[in-house]
Amino acid sequence: MRGDGPESDIVMSSRIRLARNLAEFPFVRKCSDKDRIAIAAAVRRAIDALPLSSDTEYVDVAKLGDLDRQFLMERQLISHELSETEGARAVILDPQERFSIMVNEEDHLRLQVMQSGLDLTSAWKRMNELDDLLESKLTYAFTKKLGYLTACPTNVGTGLRVSVMLHLPALVATKQIDKVFRAFNKINVAVRGLFGEGSQFMGDLYQVSNQMTLGKSEETLMQRVSEVIPRLIDYERKAREFLINEKRDDLNDGISRALGILKTAKKISSEETMHYLSKVRMGVNLGLIDNVRIPTVNKLFIHTQPAHLQKLCGQKLSVSARNTERANYLQQHLSDSVDPKAN
Amino acid sequence: MKCQHCEKTATFHITELTDPNGPTILHLCEEHARTFFNQDGPPDPASALTNMLAKQLKLEKAADDLAAADKKQCPMCGITFAEFRKGGRLGCPYDYVAFEEDLEPLLVNIHGATSHSGKVPKNLNGSPERQFRLKQLKDEMREAITKEQYEVAGKLRDKIAAIENGQNEIGQNENGQSDESNEEAPNDGPPDDDFQSFS
Ligand SMILES: [Zn+2]
């Protein structure tokens, strides 16, 4: 999430995932320890034989400590399931974090391609190439009738999940978000939001993804998700315009307070941080805050999460110590920022 | 308030906006909220699937049929249909063959489709039928060896090698298995047998 790419003020990131299984083995739930080890070894051999960047790293997740696993989770390079299950499992990491391959998650292979902003076409191109490369060395479980066979029937067929992460603070502030999403329910696109105590949306972040994986081509499935995005972007922009034109003082007040808290708090939770960073992010995008850049805000979203914070300090910290450390970190990175303009 | 999935305090309250009956609210602890947010499918697909299966099977099948479906077992991995219903995860690729008729209504429900129309790999040796055939032959060979029927075992070994080396796409070709007609094999159909007619 470098903060570039088209529509990057609203679209945080796009990601594509493919579920794949090796034909010679049972699915993960029926794998013996020996099977899991053999799968990991087969994937590792395949990876070593492919023309990938020499910095591509094969990480034995079973050997990682708690903090390292959580760190990879916070970067969305591995899933909670891969982090927490027992047995042989691994992740293959691209040095630029443009892709990751999870081994022995719910499926033998979960290929992920990440892209900042909205660019599903180039994300799919890279994904398709990566999948072709792996397929040249491994035999996937596949039938012409049902496509790629997966452990859960919800993923069978293409095994494709496309998701786009959106930042929609103005739709939340204008209380239009539920209405907007109800309209999208009918078209088989899943939209999820996350919010904390007291109905405060967690960072106003929403994820849009396809629900079906069977019966339509990868391109069609991606198109269904991507054609929804411009409409959501449009709604969000209109809501932002409304706030600027009709509620300017309230908007300035909210953003100014958010920045004030992030700059002056002595202890702050990650939930609260997300909440205020969201407002600051909108303020920067609307030109209401000077001297803070969007990449900085995006970085703060990730670096203030528990494992990142502890990695940055180089030690394990209690929740309370983390809240103090988080407040310090935010102050360091936001000290140059200038509040909303008074006009 | 407690987390829906464990004893910890629920600090995250997530709206699932995609439920056809309107938004539903999930109450989760930080860890389970992370799981929810990191996963890319619908929340807890296993339980959603179990519910769907339960509803659907009740509607469409009498109790006897349901019990019969639950007892079905995959000859490759040994999972029963009941176990799949409980966990929401299949045991091996051959389950799609072994439980074909039971899975079909579920696929219609989830995807509104029963057949694939996307990417096809170049290597088509990954059909579950081929794996099943190899397993059968290997089991037979092992048995022949224990019975000291070495001539039989030798023939079986040749068959296995033929499947493993040849580009024999069992279950993928319209007219697959042409050089694989084993009279004893219970699952062998006529030469023009294709995947659709497997059950
Ligand atoms: Zn929990």
Ligand SMILES: [Zn+2]
């Ligand atoms: Zn099975």
